[in-house]
Amino acid sequence: MNKIWQKGKSGTALKIIDDYCFNQDAQLDNSLVKYDVYGSISHAFALNKLNIITEDELLQLKKALKEILELEKQGKFTIEAGDEDIHSKVESYLITKLGSLGKKIHTARSRNDQVLVDLRLYSKDRLLNVVQTVIGLAETFQTYAKKYEFIPMPGYTHMQKAMPSSVGLWLGSFSESLLDDLPAIKTAYDLNDQSPLGSGAAYGLSLSVDRQLTADMLGFQKVQNNSLYCQASRPKIILCIIQSLVQVMLTLSRFAEDMLLFTTNEFNFFTVGTELCTGSSIMPQKKNLDIMEHLRAKTQVVINYQQLVVSLSAGLPSGYNSDFIETKGPLMNTFLRVNQSLEIVQLTVKSIQPNIEILKKAMTPELYATHAAYELVKKDMAFREAYIKIGNALDKIPAYDQVEVLKQSNHLGGTGNLGVELITKQLINYKEWWEKQVELFKKAVNLLIK
Incomplete structure (x- = not known):
């Protein structure tokens, strides 16, 4: 496929250049198809307002873009090696489908602001999904904290027996930790919820595109103002998102380490279902809680994604830099690992069976x-x-x-007063706010593609 930046037969890059610069990243772009379509539909409305395309042309573009959405759902619209990126693939489809009209879609737009809006919409959608899972897990921890409120359990400091605790206090601590992770996610969500569309390559446009129109159509809280900063903010906002999710992983990794310790034969405080365990190829007796070891490791991986984005963004000059491309993988892989980890912990918490007599005996x-x-x-x-x-x-x-x-120990937060109602109320408040954001985003998307 010819590149959209080619100017005739000259300027064709060697295949090794494509492979090195684009093809690996292009595979990640398969996760951005619908978001690129959303951005393109809103941009077509902005072009119509500028009288660059007619009402009829707007409808043709919108119809063709909606076709891409259907093809993507069927697995028939994918980014392959040689496509360079999602933006080129979409534009190529429009040109093939609509001829010269398809060539108008990139008016007043750069791939630089195009990829930004794709990533902002992708991140918004993923954050809305992950935060609901976080809240659901926090609610599960609270449910089981209440269920096991007065089952005694040794409390430890410095890895040594310290004071009486309970299974309820232990489980409730993870619920409250997740509760404290939510403001960090909200900060990242708010930073991400700005429309960069219309900022161009980084230096604005000589056409008076209505940036507020596209921001509203895409469901963003506001327009990101400074066109140069739009580009500089790309790694900053990605980093903020990953950092907020690192907090979630740190909460989960503490649970993982506790579970690995407390399910050893030496402790045997808890039993989990065999369906969550693996075995050994040589030792018939083994019942390994592998998922918690993987959770520990995935936490370190996500922490390293955070450090990778820090390293990639440090010392870059103003303007667009291709270094930014390398932040896409860490972002997407962070969402993948965090979602998987939340699901695994949800299953594990529901499977926990306290070995009550062993716990009582441990209360020395x-x-x-x-x-x-x-x-x-x-x-x-x-x-x-x-x-x-x-x-x-x-x-x-x-x-x-x-x-x-x-x-x-009946003071607030003690073993005799876990404050379940207090934490539950806070979770409900967060849940209502996030559900409203989901509703607003869905409404914007539905209006956009109707």
Whole structure:
């Protein structure tokens, strides 16, 4: 296929140049097909407003672009080696279908702002999807925290037994951690929710294109103002998105490490379904929770995607740079790994079965040392004196009622008061806000392609 930048027979790049610069990235562009179509439809309306295309031509372009959407759904519109990118593929289709009219679609547009709008729409769609999964997982953690609220479990500091805890407190900690990850995602979402379309190659256009029109049609919160900064913001916003999702992965990796530890034969606090485990090719007895090891590793991979984008964007000059292309893979692969990880953890949480008798047996006397000191404090002994007295008589700590001790820690966030209703209310508020964003985006897209 001829390149859209070719000017006749001259200027054809060697195949090795295509392979090196474009073909690997072109495969990623298969994830951008519908977003490129959305951007192109809105751009056609802007061209119509400039009287560059007529009403009839607008309808022809829109019809042809909607055909691409249908072909893509059927797996019949894909980016192949030699296509260079999604933008060239779409324009080539329009030219083949509509002749000279198809050649008008790139008026007042550069591939630089075209890829930006594609990535913004792609990221918006993916963020809306992932955040609903995050909220769903947080709700699951809350459900099981309530279910296992008063099942005792040793609490650890420095990897040593410390104080009485509960399965409910442990599970609830992950729900609240995910809750704290949501504002980071929202910050990334808001930064991404700006339309760069109409900024051109980086320096604006000599045609007065209505950027607000296209922004509104595509469902963006606002127009990204400075045409030069539109390009400079590409790695910045991608980095912000990945960083927000790193926070989610860090939450999940802590869960993974805990699960790997607490399901060992030595601990055996929990059992998970055999359908979530793998085996060994040589050791018949093995039942491996491989998914949690993969989750640990995928967290490191996503962290490295973050560092890769930092490295790629550091020290670049103003304007468009082809270095930006290398940030597309880290972005898309981050979404892939995060979504997979969230699904795996959802399955795992629902599969957890606490081994209650083993957990109770693990509640050894030293776990109650601080509680014993507080009992003396209640009898008017100074805490430091109580601390020393109990510390010198650890072998004399009485046998306490395990559940009763959990219930006595009834301050907000303690084992006797997990604050489930409080966290649930916050999750509902977030859920309502994000559902509204999903609705607004769907409405914009449906109006665009109707």
